[in-house]
Amino acid sequence: MFELAHLLVDEDCATGHFKVDAEAPARYTVFMSSREPQHLLPGKKTAAGGTAPRTSVAISFGSPAGDSGIGRLDLNDILIRHPQASFLMRIAGQSMREAGIDDGDLALVDRAIDAAHGHVVIAVVADEFVCRRLHRLDSELRLQAADPECADLVANEGEEFQVWGVVTNVIKSLPV
Amino acid sequence: MFALVDVNNMYVSCERVFRPALNGKPVVVLSNNDGNCIARSNEAKDLGIRMAQPWFEVRHLERTAGLIALSANFELYGDMSSRMMTLAAEYAPRQEIYSIDECFLDFEGVPGDLVATGRDLRRKVLQWTGLPTSIGIAATKTLAKLANHVAKTAERKPGSYPPELAQVCDFDRLSVAQLQRIMQATEVGAVWGVGPKTSARLNEGGIRSVLDLVRADVSTLRRQFSVVLEKTLLELRGTPCMDVDDAPAANQQIMCSRSFGEPVTELAGMKEAISQFASRITEKLRGQGSVARSVQVFFHTSPYRKHDRQHSPSVTMPLARPTADTRLVIAAALRGVEGVFRPGFNYVKAGVMLVDLQPQAREQGELDLFDQEADTLAPSHAEADLMTAIDALNQRFGREAVAIASSTRPRASPRPSRRARPLRRTRSPQP
Numbered sequence: 174m175f176e177l178a179h180l181l182v183d184e185d186c187a188t189g190h191f192k193v194d195a196e197a198p199a200r201y202t203v204f205m206s207s208r209e210p211q212h213l214l215p216g217k218k219t220a221a222g223g224t225a226p227r228t229s230v231a232i233s234f235g236s237p238a239g240d241s242g243i244g245r246l247d248l249n250d251i252l253i254r255h256p257q258a259s260f261l262m263r264i265a266g267q268s269m270r271e272a273g274i275d276d277g278d279l280a281l282v283d284r285a286i287d288a289a290h291g292h293v294v295i296a297v298v299a300d301e302f303v304c305r306r307l308h309r310l311d312s313e314l315r316l317q318a319a320d321p322e323c324a325d326l327v328a329n330e331g332e333e334f335q336v337w338g339v340v341t342n343v344i345k346s347l348p349v
Numbered sequence: 350m351f352a353l354v355d356v357n358n359m360y361v362s363c364e365r366v367f368r369p370a371l372n373g374k375p376v377v378v379l380s381n382n383d384g385n386c387i388a389r390s391n392e393a394k395d396l397g398i399r400m401a402q403p404w405f406e407v408r409h410l411e412r413t414a415g416l417i418a419l420s421a422n423f424e425l426y427g428d429m430s431s432r433m434m435t436l437a438a439e440y441a442p443r444q445e446i447y448s449i450d451e452c453f454l455d456f457e458g459v460p461g462d463l464v465a466t467g468r469d470l471r472r473k474v475l476q477w478t479g480l481p482t483s484i485g486i487a488a489t490k491t492l493a494k495l496a497n498h499v500a501k502t503a504e505r506k507p508g509s510y511p512p513e514l515a516q517v518c519d520f521d522r523l524s525v526a527q528l529q530r531i532m533q534a535t536e537v538g539a540v541w542g543v544g545p546k547t548s549a550r551l552n553e554g555g556i557r558s559v560l561d562l563v564r565a566d567v568s569t570l571r572r573q574f575s576v577v578l579e580k581t582l583l584e585l586r587g588t589p590c591m592d593v594d595d596a597p598a599a600n601q602q603i604m605c606s607r608s609f610g611e612p613v614t615e616l617a618g619m620k621e622a623i624s625q626f627a628s629r630i631t632e633k634l635r636g637q638g639s640v641a642r643s644v645q646v647f648f649h650t651s652p653y654r655k656h657d658r659q660h661s662p663s664v665t666m667p668l669a670r671p672t673a674d675t676r677l678v679i680a681a682a683l684r685g686v687e688g689v690f691r692p693g694f695n696y697v698k699a700g701v702m703l704v705d706l707q708p709q710a711r712e713q714g715e716l717d718l719f720d721q722e723a724d725t726l727a728p729s730h731a732e733a734d735l736m737t738a739i740d741a742l743n744q745r746f747g748r749e750a751v752a753i754a755s756s757t758r759p760r761a762s763p764r765p766s767r768r769a770r771p772l773r774r775t776r777s778p779q780p
Contacts, residue, residue, distance in 0.1 A: 256661075284476060
């Protein structure tokens with residue numbers, strides 16, 4: 174879901190406007206998400222005409238203060254696009270396993286995003302939360318599990334559901 | 350122009366966001382120990398349950414009417430409040446947070462259709478947080494409060510007011526005749542700051558509706574009631590005269606929030622400000638003979654400083670026991686600050702709120718019986734005496750003549766070299 178990249182940027186990364194300068198020495202390591210403008214994605218041509226290096230490990234952001242060096246990397250900054258609309262939910266059950274979402278995973282849910290076809294969403298069905306992929310083509314609206322055993326919920330066949338939020342990330346805990 | 354943004358049935362609405370099964374059912378939220386209903390869903394209001402009514406009086410409705418009672422979760426409500434407040438702050442140059450679920454927005458100089466702005470704000474808060482709000486817009490705060498009452502009631506009780514005023518109500522859009530009809534149809538007790546006692550006395554004097562009050566004689570009212578009621582009357586007539594400190598206190602919470610002249614960027618400065626606010630509101634708490642069980646701390650950057658990165662943390666800290674001791678409140682508030690403060694942001698405003706209040710005497714009696722081991726935490730006469738002495742000195746020699754050390758800087762000087770400590774705790778966005 175995420176790619177990590179070294180990018181060469183100048184101080185005003187604090188404002189969220191990344192400037193790419195292939196000539197200048199590296200000053201910050203920036204953790205990139207796939208949501209960044211396409212020209213900044215690793216491997217793509219940069220605005221300055223250079224090619225950004227491929228992935229590597231990010232350790233920190235430049236500090237928002239701009240002059241106090243390197244701050245510690247903060248998952249809130251990396252993962253959360255809309256702090257006021259973001260919630261964590263724990264996944265129970267295996268019905269989304271083939272989409273890579275397992276029992277016990279933490280789902281980061283963003284209510285600010287308008288749900289679109291293909292999004293994994295948290296929906297309310299019969300007063301319960303369920304995690305499903307939203308299928309929305311033409312007039313057809315259904316919730317699909319990532320499990321062939323599990324039937325779709327179809328909105329216009331007597332079922333009613335409401336999309337509660339869009340799942341943007343899934344956090345897994347590995348045995349350690 | 351002012352707008353009052355208010356979450357409908359705040360605590361119940363917060364619970365419903367995460368428990369959809371509560372939708373459409375009569376729900377009350379109970380205060381932590383004395384079992385009063387401190388929030389009611391519309392369905393619970395329709396069952397005749399009154400605000401702050403004791404649980405034992407309505408308990409039978411569990412069986413007969415499917416009433417659901419929940420214990421209060423102030424950490425959740427504080428978190429949801431801060432989300433709503435931050436979203437609302439984006440819509441106006443000035444915001445005044447009035448209580449956990451209400452804020453005034455000052456629309457002075459904001460161009461465009463304010464009803465459309467209000468509807469957009471309402472839609473955004475609902476989508477982002479799941480909380481339903483009502484918005485009243487008018488020339489003064491007291492009128493905005495009244496417009497909010499109309500917006501809420503028009504939605505809840507169809508037929509009470511014109512349906513187009515539901516959810517978002519702008520008095521400025523109405524003709525004089527329309528506004529008078531609304532004021533005629535509204536009891537005087539619905540006016541901000543007119544409590545049950547004043548309301549009963551006004552009724553005796555023949556003033557029953559808001560319109561009666563608006564038409565009353567100012568000097569007579571001032572003589573028979575108070576300067577505050579005079580200000581209320583002027584505000585109802587459209588003259589803004591309600592300062593922050595004149596505003597009637599909200600129920601069940603005491604708060605203090607201020608904007609900073611210069612943005613605060615360091616932990617030390619934030620801790621100092623929060624300590625001051627905390628001691629001020631704890632003094633208020635003692636003044637009304639209450640103790641608090643939780644303290645909420647919040648601070649935020651300005652959405653109007655477009656080049657600044659934005660951060661608006663809020664944290665609700667439970668107090669070790671219900672207390673009115675400034676030292677304990679400050680200690681809890683500062684732990685909260687340390688947990689959520691992030692260096693490098695330009696914080697322009699901060700506030701502290703005491704929530705989950707209860708009368709003092711009873712709780713201390715209970716604790717003295719059962720909390721034997723918590724010697725250091727147990728309230729004592731010495732502690733009460735200390736607080737009384739501080740309050741007396743401050744009343745006599747002026748605010749903050751005596752203060753807890755963390756809220757003062759006796760040798761204040763710029764400390765550019767001082768680096769804030771790294772965060773020791775972070776807080777997930779999980780409610």
